[in-house]
Amino acid sequence: MQRHLRLRRNDDFAYLRATGQVWRHPFLILSVVSNGLPHNRYGFITSKHLGKAVVRNRIRRLLREAVRQAHPCIKPGHDIAFIAREPIVGQSYQNVSDALKATLQQAGLWISTPGEQPS
Numbered sequence: 001m002q003r004h005l006r007l008r009r010n011d012d013f014a015y016l017r018a019t020g021q022v023w024r025h026p027f028l029i030l031s032v033v034s035n036g037l038p039h040n041r042y043g044f045i046t047s048k049h050l051g052k053a054v055v056r057n058r059i060r061r062l063l064r065e066a067v068r069q070a071h072p073c074i075k076p077g078h079d080i081a082f083i084a085r086e087p088i089v090g091q092s093y094q095n096v097s098d099a100l101k102a103t104l105q106q107a108g109l110w111i112s113t114p115g116e117q118p119s
Contacts, residue, residue, distance in 0.1 A: 005071075007043030007079055016043070016081050023107045027091065027099040028063070029083040032107055040074055042067050043081040050089055059084050066097040075109045 007013060020033040035041060044063050046056040063082050067074075074080075088096065104110045 027088040030103045031081040035079045045083040
């Protein structure tokens, strides 16, 4: 994922936690706030209760790839954090991608076609 599309600063995550809207799925929690930029920025949170580093890194890789594939279909102008929940451990890429899409649709951020502009 390109560097300018990533949330990296603790201040960004703190602002997102304090003011963002939250949607829940059994595999992940989605936190969203408008950022005033022409593109989205994404952050991924995997806590130590999910498992050791190998497990957490695999979950982050799956989430990043799912977001990379879905990026053209997501409305721009938001900071989005994906917080992994325990049932995501051991899931396939397809299950993670479906969960991500369902949560984005629930939040109203999913555009049916990539070329369509948000209203």
